[in-house]
Amino acid sequence: MAETRDHGGGIDAAIARWGGTRADWLDLSTGINPVPYPIPDFAxxxxxxxxxxxxxxxxxxxxxxxWNVPEGAMVLPAPGASALIAALPILAPGRSVHIPGPTYNEHAAAFQAHGIAIGDATADTHVTVHPNNPDGRLFAPEGDPALRIIDESFCDVMPEASEVARCARPGTVVLKSFGKFWGLAGLRLGFAIGHPDTLAPLAARMGPWAVSGPALRVGAIAISDHDWAGRTRARLVRDAARLDGLMAQVGAEVVGGTTLFRLYDVDAAAWHDRLGRARILSRVFPYSDRWLRLGLPHPDAFDRLAAALTDGPA
Structure with missing residues (x-):
């Protein structure tokens, strides 16, 4: 049986622990935009x-x-960023990879599944999550690896920080997730951006018809809607500040995040349980008993969260 790694989501497991039905739950354990792009009509x-x-x-x-992709770089659509992450190790030129952590755990798992060890900064391949999940730290290049992978799944809230310009030359791959910023994770759409010579093995692995017809239609319309993107970034800034304000009132200190998710220093297990009993799912991490991550609530759900926080442990 495959190893089960900790992730956000998992309402079924939350129901098994705290009860209720799916309709009862407010899932704040992911970093998915709670106000998704409106789905257009399908043919x-x-x-x-x-x-x-x-x-x-x-x-x-x-x-x-x-994404202002430079001339000469290739855009490879795929059925979700996760599908790309699982396949990226086929591009690795050596037998070790440097992945600064703590970070999104699927990168290390993918390389280890291909027999590639996790190594230090001398490794031929470097993987960086930018901004990082869960603490929001930004990419800081180190060394000169043969292959540099930059996971920008959460970077669409801060487009000025994107490293896509690096993709003009071979040896850099930037990953983009559609589900996070546009809030349509169930559509399963992601992108790899890089030089054609670098991405050729990955494109061959994806094969024809990798992306569904509905995903192609929704993706093209949503990504072309720059006005929606601008309004959404502004709203996320306001809502992230509102969430920080609620948490500050109960003694939580913000220690990182993006405008799609916030990371707090609290008694993580106590808050996770308290919120769970209120049918609100948060995210805790096996490597820290102080870190609690909350995705942004829908604007209509802030009052519910505020009520649950009032009775929570300080």
Whole structure:
């Protein structure tokens, strides 16, 4: 049986521990935008036909514009960033990888599954999550590895920090997640951006029709909507400050995060349990008894969270 790694989500497990039904729960354990992009109408062919090249080309063109992809770099769509993470080790030129932690645990798991050891900064491959999950720290390049992977799954809240310009030359891959910023994680859409020579083995691994017709349609429309993106970034800034204010009232100290998730210094187990009994799922980490991560609530759910925090441990 495959190892189960800790992640956000997992309402079924929360129900088993604290009770209730799925409809009772407020899931703040992920960093997914709680106000998703409105889903457009679908054509019947989105569901019945194999995705065509024109639909994929429209998505790639929208992605190039949105992320300012440099000339000569390639945009490779995939069925979620997780699918790309699992396959990225096939690009590694050596037998060790440097992954500064703590960070998103699927990167290390993917390389180890391919027999590649976790090493120090002398490794031929470096993986950095930028901004990092869960503490929000930003990419700081070290060394000169043959392959540098930069996971920008949460970087769309701060586009000025993107490292996509590095992809003009071989040896750098930037990952992008659609589900986080646009709030449609169930659609399963992600992107790898890099030089064609670097991404060629990954593109071959993905094969034809990797992205579904509905995902191609929604992705192309949503990524082209720059006005929505601007309004969303502004709202996330306001809502993150509102969440920090609620937590400060009960003695929690913000120690990191992005405007999609916030990281607090508290008695993590006590707060996780208290919120769980109020049917609010938070995120704790096996390597820290002080870190509690909360995704942003929907604007309509702040009062519910405030009520639960009032009775929580300080």
């Amino acid at each position: 019947a062919s989105d569901w019945t036909a194999l995705p065509d090249r024109a639909a994929e080309a429209a998505l790639v063109a929208a992605a190039r514009r949105f």
